[in-house]
Amino acid sequence: MEKQSAYRRGFSARSRTSLTALMRGSDAFLRDEQGSMSYFALVSSLVMMVFGGIGVDMVFAELNRTKIQNTLDRAVLAAADLDQTLEPSEVVADYMIKMGLGDALVDSTIDEGLNYRTVTADGQVEMPSNFIGLLGVETTQAAGHAQATERFNKVEVSLVVDISGSMQNNSKMDNLKAAANNFVDTVLADGSEDLVSVSLVPYSEQVNAGPDILNYLPVNWKHGFSHCLEMPNSVFSSTELDTSITYEQMQHFQWNYSGHNTLTDTVCPRYDYERIAPFSQDASALKKQINKLTPRAGTSIFLGMKWGTALLDPSTRDIASGLISDGVVSSVFEGRPVDYDDEDVLKTVVLMTDGQHDRSFRIRDGYYNSDSEYAQWNKYNLWYYLYKYVDQNKRGNFYYQKYDATTGDTLLDNICDAAKAKGIVIWSIGFEVEDHGADVMESCASSPSHFFRVEGTEISEAFSTIAHTLNQLRLTQ
Numbered sequence: 001m002e003k004q005s006a007y008r009r010g011f012s013a014r015s016r017t018s019l020t021a022l023m024r025g026s027d028a029f030l031r032d033e034q035g036s037m038s039y040f041a042l043v044s045s046l047v048m049m050v051f052g053g054i055g056v057d058m059v060f061a062e063l064n065r066t067k068i069q070n071t072l073d074r075a076v077l078a079a080a081d082l083d084q085t086l087e088p089s090e091v092v093a094d095y096m097i098k099m100g101l102g103d104a105l106v107d108s109t110i111d112e113g114l115n116y117r118t119v120t121a122d123g124q125v126e127m128p129s130n131f132i133g134l135l136g137v138e139t140t141q142a143a144g145h146a147q148a149t150e151r152f153n154k155v156e157v158s159l160v161v162d163i164s165g166s167m168q169n170n171s172k173m174d175n176l177k178a179a180a181n182n183f184v185d186t187v188l189a190d191g192s193e194d195l196v197s198v199s200l201v202p203y204s205e206q207v208n209a210g211p212d213i214l215n216y217l218p219v220n221w222k223h224g225f226s227h228c229l230e231m232p233n234s235v236f237s238s239t240e241l242d243t244s245i246t247y248e249q250m251q252h253f254q255w256n257y258s259g260h261n262t263l264t265d266t267v268c269p270r271y272d273y274e275r276i277a278p279f280s281q282d283a284s285a286l287k288k289q290i291n292k293l294t295p296r297a298g299t300s301i302f303l304g305m306k307w308g309t310a311l312l313d314p315s316t317r318d319i320a321s322g323l324i325s326d327g328v329v330s331s332v333f334e335g336r337p338v339d340y341d342d343e344d345v346l347k348t349v350v351l352m353t354d355g356q357h358d359r360s361f362r363i364r365d366g367y368y369n370s371d372s373e374y375a376q377w378n379k380y381n382l383w384y385y386l387y388k389y390v391d392q393n394k395r396g397n398f399y400y401q402k403y404d405a406t407t408g409d410t411l412l413d414n415i416c417d418a419a420k421a422k423g424i425v426i427w428s429i430g431f432e433v434e435d436h437g438a439d440v441m442e443s444c445a446s447s448p449s450h451f452f453r454v455e456g457t458e459i460s461e462a463f464s465t466i467a468h469t470l471n472q473l474r475l476t477q
Contacts, residue, residue, distance in 0.1 A: 068123040069144035071099045076148040079119040092121050118149040154345040158308035160201040162353040168295035179463040181287045186467035188283040199311040200277040203304030205297040206268045210275035212328050216319040218246040223374040225252040228268035236414040241310035257383035265296045279329045299355045302411040309419045312347045352429040356437035357408025361399045416444035427466045
């Protein structure tokens, strides 16, 4: 028994020794800092793997979102094109299918009217999560939204062309006719007629507004031979056609003298094809009138520009309504000229000349103040009459100078500035002009890039460039 007890005492002692050693070893292990970074690195690596995996999931989702968005953007732009002959919704679906995203198209809606089309599309795709699933997110989504609009803006154009006598040189009138005809065809192309109105303003030394327009203005009528107005200098500081004043009718007489009693070249153009053609969408009628134009008299660019801007100003809206009632203008243009702050309208003047301002004369009131005298000057060329019936030293009593070149330049500057202040886009063309004429026309233009100085058939290129630019400006996305 004692032997056994001794054995037990030995075993117990050994156990206590082992336990003590183990405890001492554990304590040493806990106190030993050697190799502690290995555990930190292990934990950090696990965290980095998790977040890196989450990043991969997010990058994958973003790539899919970008693919959906880019495809939707291209699809709605193609579908909104007003020249697109396919069903817009089918265009959107086809784009998505061809990019392997047929199932991602959620919805597409089409809103369209006479002059616009808006296409809206939404896409979405769900993807299984990988590392994000560790956070309890089973799927991720990639979505896109796109909208595109193409709209034909309303466009109001005043085509102001020089038909002065110098246009007979170097085939300039023929070149102008070809260029203007092409311009009309371009801006009044199929599908745009009800949106684009063109007012043709031929000018020389005066502008024949025509009886249709002048019937709606207070005018001190003197005769019925031609239909021009004398404009006070004050009106050139505004685009408005002031209806609060009574305008004096321009005298009817011929200044230019060829040695014969000719009366085809009167200061105020006398023929119907020389009148303003207001608010027109009839390309055939405009071209027919253009093709009849004939070089005549002097050059008053400022008068042509005044009428051109007036036909873009809301002050002439009542005139347009009256002309619609008279059957002269199409009813689709009721309400034009629209207000300047209408965001859907583009107002522009295309002003062309082949020269520069010169002097312009009038008969003194003492020789132009009765019906018999109005009839006399419709019968006799002024200088034919003076040479035939008036002593040389008395001829100067019959006339006076109303305008000179400096006054013309000033009045043109005034009306061009007024038009630009209203947001009217001014394109100007100097056709075989001298340096002074070029400077005056460039100053009138909205910017140097809106001015063209051309020779010969280059005028067609200028008109074509302007017409195509206008077509681009009226397409907004």
